Amino acid sequence: MVKAVTGPRVYNVWIDMLKRLVPYGRTHRLSVLVAGMLRYTYEVAHAKAGSNSKARKLGDDSFIIAFED
Numbered sequence: 001m002v003k004a005v006t007g008p009r010v011y012n013v014w015i016d017m018l019k020r021l022v023p024y025g026r027t028h029r030l031s032v033l034v035a036g037m038l039r040y041t042y043e044v045a046h047a048k049a050g051s052n053s054k055a056r057k058l059g060d061d062s063f064i065i066a067f068e069d
Helices: 002-006 008-021 027-048 053-059 061-068
Strands: none
Touching: 002 008, 002 027, 008 027
């Protein structure tokens, strides 16, 4: 669903980055990166919510609230 919202180009870059960084990365630093990715996905989903059904599911407030706890 994230790929459908952010687009394949952005999503594939993120996956490539994570595959390269995770084996050598520090978890506390990667968590900030993943949190930023989720926030970006939410922002894009919110902007596309009118025209994209998958974006509509991610663009509502319940998605971001789930990660605030």
